[in-house]
Amino acid sequence: MLKERQTMQRRMLVKMHKSSLRPAAFWALFVVCVGISSMSYSDAITANTSEIKKLELSNALAGWIQTGILLEAGDPFEVDARGMWDAEGLILAPRHVLWYRVNKNGTARNFSSDDLFAVSEGNGELEIAIRPPSFYWFDKQGTFPPEILEAPEIAVSFTLEIRQSGALNNSRQNETDKNLHQIFGGSEDRPPRDFEYLPVLGESEVWSGRVVNNEYYVSAKLEDDVGIIKMPVNIELSETMLFSFDWLYESLPAAAAETSIAGHDYLSIALEFDNGQDLTWMWSKFLPKGTSFRCPLPWWSERETHYVLDSGSNGLGKWTSHSRNVLDDYAEAVAGEPPKKIVGIWLIANNLFAKQDASASFRNITLVDDDEQVFSY
Numbered sequence: 001m002l003k004e005r006q007t008m009q010r011r012m013l014v015k016m017h018k019s020s021l022r023p024a025a026f027w028a029l030f031v032v033c034v035g036i037s038s039m040s041y042s043d044a045i046t047a048n049t050s051e052i053k054k055l056e057l058s059n060a061l062a063g064w065i066q067t068g069i070l071l072e073a074g075d076p077f078e079v080d081a082r083g084m085w086d087a088e089g090l091i092l093a094p095r096h097v098l099w100y101r102v103n104k105n106g107t108a109r110n111f112s113s114d115d116l117f118a119v120s121e122g123n124g125e126l127e128i129a130i131r132p133p134s135f136y137w138f139d140k141q142g143t144f145p146p147e148i149l150e151a152p153e154i155a156v157s158f159t160l161e162i163r164q165s166g167a168l169n170n171s172r173q174n175e176t177d178k179n180l181h182q183i184f185g186g187s188e189d190r191p192p193r194d195f196e197y198l199p200v201l202g203e204s205e206v207w208s209g210r211v212v213n214n215e216y217y218v219s220a221k222l223e224d225d226v227g228i229i230k231m232p233v234n235i236e237l238s239e240t241m242l243f244s245f246d247w248l249y250e251s252l253p254a255a256a257a258e259t260s261i262a263g264h265d266y267l268s269i270a271l272e273f274d275n276g277q278d279l280t281w282m283w284s285k286f287l288p289k290g291t292s293f294r295c296p297l298p299w300w301s302e303r304e305t306h307y308v309l310d311s312g313s314n315g316l317g318k319w320t321s322h323s324r325n326v327l328d329d330y331a332e333a334v335a336g337e338p339p340k341k342i343v344g345i346w347l348i349a350n351n352l353f354a355k356q357d358a359s360a361s362f363r364n365i366t367l368v369d370d371d372e373q374v375f376s377y
Helices: 026-031 170-185 326-333
Strands: 011-013 044-048 053-059 065-071 076-087 090-092 098-102 115-119 124-130 155-164 207-212 215-222 226-236 242-251 266-273 278-284 292-294 304-311 320-325 341-350 358-369 372-376
Touching: 053 065, 053 124, 065 155, 076 124, 124 155, 215 341, 226 372, 242 266, 242 278, 266 304, 266 358, 278 326, 278 341, 292 326, 304 320, 304 326, 320 326, 341 358
Parallel strands: 278 304
Antiparallel strands: 011 115, 044 053, 053 155, 065 124, 076 090, 076 115, 076 155, 098 124, 207 215, 215 358, 226 341, 242 320, 242 358, 266 278, 266 341, 292 304, 358 372
Protein backbone atom coordinates (compact mmCIF):
# COMPACT_ATOMS: atom_id res chain seq x y z
CA MET A 1 0.00 0.00 0.00
CA LEU A 2 1.40 3.39 -0.93
CA LYS A 3 1.87 5.83 1.90
CA GLU A 4 3.34 9.30 2.00
CA ARG A 5 5.82 10.82 4.41
CA GLN A 6 6.53 14.46 4.97
CA THR A 7 10.22 15.38 5.17
CA MET A 8 12.33 18.01 3.47
CA GLN A 9 15.03 15.59 2.43
CA ARG A 10 13.37 12.32 1.56
CA ARG A 11 10.18 10.64 0.47
CA MET A 12 9.33 7.12 1.44
CA LEU A 13 6.95 4.74 -0.38
CA VAL A 14 5.69 1.74 1.54
CA LYS A 15 4.49 -1.64 0.35
CA MET A 16 3.38 -3.41 3.46
CA HIS A 17 3.83 -7.17 3.66
CA LYS A 18 1.58 -9.16 5.95
CA SER A 19 2.67 -12.53 7.30
CA SER A 20 1.35 -15.05 9.82
CA LEU A 21 3.42 -15.45 12.95
CA ARG A 22 4.13 -19.07 13.77
CA PRO A 23 4.27 -20.15 17.43
CA ALA A 24 8.01 -20.02 18.14
CA ALA A 25 10.73 -18.90 20.50
CA PHE A 26 10.03 -15.19 20.22
CA TRP A 27 12.58 -14.39 22.88
CA ALA A 28 15.44 -15.66 20.75
CA LEU A 29 15.30 -12.65 18.48
CA PHE A 30 15.35 -10.21 21.36
CA VAL A 31 18.38 -11.46 23.23
CA VAL A 32 20.67 -10.11 20.55
CA CYS A 33 23.39 -8.40 22.53
CA VAL A 34 27.15 -8.36 22.72
CA GLY A 35 28.54 -11.85 23.31
CA ILE A 36 25.13 -13.62 23.20
CA SER A 37 23.98 -13.52 19.60
CA SER A 38 24.26 -16.51 17.28
CA MET A 39 23.29 -14.29 14.37
CA SER A 40 25.58 -13.04 11.62
CA TYR A 41 25.54 -10.64 8.70
CA SER A 42 25.82 -11.67 5.10
CA ASP A 43 28.43 -10.80 2.65
CA ALA A 44 26.78 -9.01 -0.23
CA ILE A 45 26.63 -10.16 -3.84
CA THR A 46 26.33 -7.24 -6.23
CA ALA A 47 25.24 -7.15 -9.84
CA ASN A 48 25.28 -4.14 -12.12
CA THR A 49 23.10 -3.14 -15.03
CA SER A 50 23.30 0.14 -16.87
CA GLU A 51 20.69 1.65 -14.52
CA ILE A 52 20.37 -0.48 -11.40
CA LYS A 53 22.81 -1.96 -8.90
CA LYS A 54 21.64 -5.10 -7.13
CA LEU A 55 22.72 -6.13 -3.67
CA GLU A 56 21.92 -9.56 -2.21
CA LEU A 57 22.09 -9.93 1.58
CA SER A 58 22.19 -13.53 2.75
CA ASN A 59 23.98 -13.53 6.13
CA ALA A 60 23.11 -11.61 9.21
CA LEU A 61 26.16 -10.05 10.91
CA ALA A 62 28.87 -8.77 8.55
CA GLY A 63 28.32 -5.13 9.49
CA TRP A 64 28.38 -2.31 6.98
CA ILE A 65 28.49 -3.38 3.33
CA GLN A 66 29.93 -1.12 0.67
CA THR A 67 27.73 -0.76 -2.41
CA GLY A 68 30.24 0.85 -4.76
CA ILE A 69 27.86 3.77 -5.31
CA LEU A 70 29.51 7.16 -4.78
CA LEU A 71 27.32 10.08 -3.77
CA GLU A 72 27.77 13.77 -3.16
CA ALA A 73 25.78 15.85 -0.70
CA GLY A 74 22.35 16.52 -2.18
CA ASP A 75 22.36 13.53 -4.53
CA PRO A 76 19.00 11.67 -4.49
CA PHE A 77 18.90 7.89 -4.64
CA GLU A 78 16.34 5.09 -4.35
CA VAL A 79 16.52 1.64 -2.85
CA ASP A 80 13.81 -0.95 -3.52
CA ALA A 81 14.22 -3.66 -0.87
CA ARG A 82 12.50 -7.04 -0.98
CA GLY A 83 12.72 -10.25 0.99
CA MET A 84 12.37 -11.31 4.61
CA TRP A 85 14.14 -12.58 7.68
CA ASP A 86 12.34 -15.49 9.34
CA ALA A 87 13.69 -15.20 12.88
CA GLU A 88 12.26 -18.37 14.43
CA GLY A 89 8.76 -17.46 13.30
CA LEU A 90 9.00 -13.67 13.61
CA ILE A 91 8.82 -12.36 10.06
CA LEU A 92 10.93 -9.24 9.54
CA ALA A 93 10.63 -7.09 6.42
CA PRO A 94 13.48 -4.91 5.10
CA ARG A 95 12.12 -1.80 6.82
CA HIS A 96 12.40 -3.52 10.19
CA VAL A 97 16.18 -4.08 10.08
CA LEU A 98 17.87 -2.26 7.16
CA TRP A 99 19.96 0.90 7.69
CA TYR A 100 22.13 3.04 5.40
CA ARG A 101 24.83 5.68 5.65
CA VAL A 102 27.00 7.66 3.24
CA ASN A 103 30.69 7.04 4.09
CA LYS A 104 31.89 5.42 7.31
CA ASN A 105 31.60 8.66 9.24
CA GLY A 106 28.09 9.44 8.01
CA THR A 107 24.95 9.25 10.13
CA ALA A 108 23.27 5.83 10.13
CA ARG A 109 19.60 6.04 9.14
CA ASN A 110 17.05 3.29 8.92
CA PHE A 111 14.76 2.33 6.05
CA SER A 112 11.43 3.71 7.19
CA SER A 113 9.81 1.85 4.30
CA ASP A 114 10.77 -0.95 1.95
CA ASP A 115 10.90 1.57 -0.92
CA LEU A 116 13.39 4.21 0.13
CA PHE A 117 13.85 7.59 -1.50
CA ALA A 118 16.61 9.59 0.18
CA VAL A 119 18.98 12.48 -0.37
CA SER A 120 22.64 12.07 0.53
CA GLU A 121 23.72 14.14 3.50
CA GLY A 122 27.42 13.94 2.67
CA ASN A 123 30.06 12.81 0.22
CA GLY A 124 31.20 9.23 -0.05
CA GLU A 125 30.15 5.66 -0.69
CA LEU A 126 26.66 4.40 0.11
CA GLU A 127 26.79 1.60 2.69
CA ILE A 128 24.02 -0.78 3.83
CA ALA A 129 23.71 -2.80 7.05
CA ILE A 130 21.26 -5.12 8.79
CA ARG A 131 20.73 -4.21 12.45
CA PRO A 132 19.02 -6.95 14.50
CA PRO A 133 16.03 -6.06 16.70
CA SER A 134 16.84 -5.07 20.28
CA PHE A 135 20.46 -4.39 19.40
CA TYR A 136 21.00 -0.64 19.46
CA TRP A 137 23.75 1.71 18.40
CA PHE A 138 24.80 4.56 20.64
CA ASP A 139 26.87 6.52 18.17
CA LYS A 140 25.54 8.20 15.07
CA GLN A 141 27.69 6.15 12.69
CA GLY A 142 26.21 2.80 13.72
CA THR A 143 29.34 1.10 15.00
CA PHE A 144 29.11 -2.67 15.47
CA PRO A 145 31.17 -4.21 18.30
CA PRO A 146 33.57 -7.04 17.34
CA GLU A 147 31.44 -9.58 19.19
CA ILE A 148 28.57 -8.96 16.79
CA LEU A 149 30.71 -9.05 13.66
CA GLU A 150 32.45 -12.28 14.72
CA ALA A 151 29.25 -14.15 15.64
CA PRO A 152 28.18 -17.21 13.61
CA GLU A 153 26.05 -16.67 10.53
CA ILE A 154 22.32 -16.96 10.15
CA ALA A 155 20.48 -17.03 6.84
CA VAL A 156 18.51 -14.02 5.65
CA SER A 157 17.24 -13.16 2.19
CA PHE A 158 17.07 -9.52 1.13
CA THR A 159 17.40 -8.20 -2.43
CA LEU A 160 18.12 -4.50 -2.91
CA GLU A 161 17.88 -2.58 -6.19
CA ILE A 162 19.67 0.75 -5.91
CA ARG A 163 19.11 3.60 -8.38
CA GLN A 164 20.90 6.89 -8.49
CA SER A 165 19.02 9.95 -9.71
CA GLY A 166 20.36 9.67 -13.23
CA ALA A 167 18.98 6.16 -13.53
CA LEU A 168 15.41 7.02 -12.56
CA ASN A 169 13.06 6.41 -15.43
CA ASN A 170 10.52 9.02 -16.42
CA SER A 171 7.51 7.22 -14.96
CA ARG A 172 9.23 6.76 -11.60
CA GLN A 173 10.37 10.38 -11.55
CA ASN A 174 6.84 11.53 -12.39
CA GLU A 175 5.54 9.45 -9.51
CA THR A 176 8.12 11.04 -7.23
CA ASP A 177 7.14 14.56 -8.30
CA LYS A 178 3.46 13.76 -7.81
CA ASN A 179 3.95 12.43 -4.30
CA LEU A 180 6.24 15.28 -3.26
CA HIS A 181 3.54 17.70 -4.40
CA GLN A 182 0.93 15.83 -2.39
CA ILE A 183 3.18 15.76 0.68
CA PHE A 184 4.04 19.42 0.73
CA GLY A 185 0.55 20.44 -0.28
CA GLY A 186 -1.24 18.18 2.20
CA SER A 187 -2.59 18.86 5.68
CA GLU A 188 -1.08 15.80 7.38
CA ASP A 189 2.14 16.07 9.41
CA ARG A 190 4.52 13.11 9.29
CA PRO A 191 5.75 12.90 11.99
CA PRO A 192 3.33 15.03 14.05
CA ARG A 193 4.48 18.57 14.69
CA ASP A 194 7.14 19.01 17.40
CA PHE A 195 7.69 15.24 17.60
CA GLU A 196 10.64 13.26 16.24
CA TYR A 197 11.16 9.53 15.94
CA LEU A 198 13.27 8.07 18.74
CA PRO A 199 16.79 7.83 17.23
CA VAL A 200 17.62 4.51 18.88
CA LEU A 201 14.77 2.84 16.95
CA GLY A 202 14.76 4.97 13.81
CA GLU A 203 11.94 6.29 11.68
CA SER A 204 8.80 4.60 10.36
CA GLU A 205 5.53 5.46 8.64
CA VAL A 206 3.35 4.86 11.72
CA TRP A 207 2.60 8.29 13.22
CA SER A 208 0.89 11.32 11.74
CA GLY A 209 -0.81 14.50 12.96
CA ARG A 210 -3.64 16.60 11.57
CA VAL A 211 -6.20 19.21 12.50
CA VAL A 212 -9.77 17.91 12.80
CA ASN A 213 -12.56 20.29 13.83
CA ASN A 214 -10.00 22.79 15.11
CA GLU A 215 -8.31 20.17 17.28
CA TYR A 216 -4.92 18.58 16.61
CA TYR A 217 -4.98 14.79 16.61
CA VAL A 218 -1.90 12.54 16.73
CA SER A 219 -2.69 9.16 15.20
CA ALA A 220 -1.00 5.81 14.68
CA LYS A 221 -1.95 3.28 12.04
CA LEU A 222 -0.17 -0.03 12.51
CA GLU A 223 0.41 -2.41 9.62
CA ASP A 224 3.33 -4.67 10.58
CA ASP A 225 5.54 -1.89 11.91
CA VAL A 226 6.84 -0.11 14.99
CA GLY A 227 7.39 3.55 15.83
CA ILE A 228 8.15 5.68 18.89
CA ILE A 229 7.97 9.45 18.63
CA LYS A 230 9.29 11.84 21.28
CA MET A 231 8.89 15.49 22.18
CA PRO A 232 11.69 16.72 24.47
CA VAL A 233 10.57 18.71 27.53
CA ASN A 234 12.17 19.88 30.76
CA ILE A 235 9.52 19.98 33.47
CA GLU A 236 10.07 19.82 37.24
CA LEU A 237 7.97 17.14 38.93
CA SER A 238 5.89 17.73 42.03
CA GLU A 239 3.48 15.68 44.11
CA THR A 240 0.53 17.45 42.46
CA MET A 241 1.62 17.01 38.82
CA LEU A 242 -1.24 15.65 36.69
CA PHE A 243 -0.78 14.13 33.23
CA SER A 244 -3.99 14.37 31.18
CA PHE A 245 -4.92 13.21 27.68
CA ASP A 246 -7.75 11.91 25.53
CA TRP A 247 -7.39 8.74 23.51
CA LEU A 248 -9.50 6.94 20.97
CA TYR A 249 -8.59 3.34 20.20
CA GLU A 250 -10.19 1.92 17.07
CA SER A 251 -8.64 -1.52 17.43
CA LEU A 252 -6.00 -3.35 19.48
CA PRO A 253 -3.14 -5.39 17.99
CA ALA A 254 -2.24 -7.92 20.71
CA ALA A 255 -2.82 -11.64 20.16
CA ALA A 256 -1.86 -12.65 23.72
CA ALA A 257 -1.32 -10.98 27.08
CA GLU A 258 0.89 -7.94 26.59
CA THR A 259 3.09 -9.06 29.49
CA SER A 260 4.59 -11.71 27.17
CA ILE A 261 6.90 -11.05 24.22
CA ALA A 262 4.51 -12.86 21.90
CA GLY A 263 1.71 -10.53 23.00
CA HIS A 264 3.66 -7.30 23.26
CA ASP A 265 1.81 -5.45 20.50
CA TYR A 266 0.22 -2.21 21.74
CA LEU A 267 -0.24 1.56 21.42
CA SER A 268 0.41 3.93 24.33
CA ILE A 269 1.42 7.35 25.62
CA ALA A 270 4.43 7.76 27.92
CA LEU A 271 6.52 10.12 30.01
CA GLU A 272 10.31 9.82 30.07
CA PHE A 273 12.09 10.87 33.28
CA ASP A 274 15.50 12.19 34.21
CA ASN A 275 16.46 8.88 35.87
CA GLY A 276 16.31 6.99 32.56
CA GLN A 277 12.93 5.38 33.25
CA ASP A 278 9.72 5.82 31.31
CA LEU A 279 6.14 5.10 32.36
CA THR A 280 3.68 4.36 29.59
CA TRP A 281 -0.12 4.28 29.93
CA MET A 282 -1.98 1.92 27.60
CA TRP A 283 -5.25 0.25 26.66
CA SER A 284 -4.78 -3.50 27.03
CA LYS A 285 -6.62 -6.15 25.11
CA PHE A 286 -6.12 -8.80 27.79
CA LEU A 287 -5.00 -7.27 31.11
CA PRO A 288 -7.35 -5.76 33.72
CA LYS A 289 -7.37 -2.06 34.55
CA GLY A 290 -4.77 -1.08 37.11
CA THR A 291 -2.24 -3.70 35.99
CA SER A 292 1.35 -2.49 35.87
CA PHE A 293 4.30 -4.49 34.53
CA ARG A 294 7.84 -4.12 33.28
CA CYS A 295 8.38 -4.37 29.54
CA PRO A 296 9.11 -8.01 28.65
CA LEU A 297 11.66 -7.11 25.95
CA PRO A 298 15.37 -7.21 26.85
CA TRP A 299 17.01 -3.77 27.15
CA TRP A 300 13.56 -2.17 27.50
CA SER A 301 12.93 -4.27 30.62
CA GLU A 302 15.49 -2.11 32.42
CA ARG A 303 13.85 1.15 31.36
CA GLU A 304 10.12 0.88 30.70
CA THR A 305 7.04 0.19 32.81
CA HIS A 306 3.48 -0.18 31.49
CA TYR A 307 0.29 0.88 33.26
CA VAL A 308 -3.15 -0.29 32.04
CA LEU A 309 -5.93 2.32 32.13
CA ASP A 310 -8.54 0.66 29.88
CA SER A 311 -9.12 -2.98 29.05
CA GLY A 312 -10.99 -5.25 26.67
CA SER A 313 -13.14 -4.11 23.77
CA ASN A 314 -15.82 -2.05 25.54
CA GLY A 315 -15.37 1.59 24.56
CA LEU A 316 -13.32 1.06 21.44
CA GLY A 317 -14.12 3.70 18.83
CA LYS A 318 -14.97 6.37 21.43
CA TRP A 319 -12.90 9.15 22.95
CA THR A 320 -11.90 8.52 26.58
CA SER A 321 -10.30 11.09 28.90
CA HIS A 322 -7.71 10.31 31.58
CA SER A 323 -5.95 12.39 34.20
CA ARG A 324 -3.20 10.73 36.25
CA ASN A 325 -1.11 11.88 39.17
CA VAL A 326 2.35 11.18 37.77
CA LEU A 327 4.23 10.43 40.98
CA ASP A 328 1.38 8.35 42.44
CA ASP A 329 1.35 6.08 39.38
CA TYR A 330 5.15 5.99 39.34
CA ALA A 331 5.35 4.96 43.00
CA GLU A 332 2.79 2.21 42.40
CA ALA A 333 4.41 0.81 39.27
CA VAL A 334 8.16 1.52 39.40
CA ALA A 335 10.63 0.53 42.11
CA GLY A 336 13.29 2.91 43.40
CA GLU A 337 13.59 6.60 44.07
CA PRO A 338 11.12 8.85 42.25
CA PRO A 339 12.34 11.04 39.39
CA LYS A 340 12.72 14.80 39.68
CA LYS A 341 11.97 15.86 36.10
CA ILE A 342 10.00 14.90 33.01
CA VAL A 343 12.35 15.03 30.03
CA GLY A 344 10.20 13.63 27.23
CA ILE A 345 6.68 12.84 26.07
CA TRP A 346 6.45 9.68 23.97
CA LEU A 347 3.85 7.99 21.79
CA ILE A 348 4.48 4.30 21.14
CA ALA A 349 3.05 1.83 18.61
CA ASN A 350 4.06 -1.74 17.78
CA ASN A 351 2.53 -4.77 16.06
CA LEU A 352 5.61 -6.68 14.84
CA PHE A 353 4.70 -9.87 16.70
CA ALA A 354 1.18 -10.92 15.74
CA LYS A 355 0.95 -8.38 12.88
CA GLN A 356 -2.71 -7.59 13.58
CA ASP A 357 -3.57 -4.13 12.23
CA ALA A 358 -4.55 -1.50 14.80
CA SER A 359 -5.02 2.25 15.15
CA ALA A 360 -5.44 4.89 17.84
CA SER A 361 -5.50 8.68 18.19
CA PHE A 362 -4.48 11.06 20.99
CA ARG A 363 -5.36 14.70 21.72
CA ASN A 364 -5.45 17.32 24.52
CA ILE A 365 -2.15 16.23 26.05
CA THR A 366 -1.45 18.42 29.11
CA LEU A 367 0.60 18.60 32.30
CA VAL A 368 -0.92 20.56 35.20
CA ASP A 369 0.93 21.40 38.41
CA ASP A 370 -1.16 22.67 41.31
CA ASP A 371 -3.87 23.93 38.93
CA GLU A 372 -1.28 25.64 36.71
CA GLN A 373 -0.95 24.29 33.19
CA VAL A 374 2.75 23.83 32.45
CA PHE A 375 2.43 21.94 29.15
CA SER A 376 -0.27 21.73 26.49
CA TYR A 377 -0.39 20.01 23.12
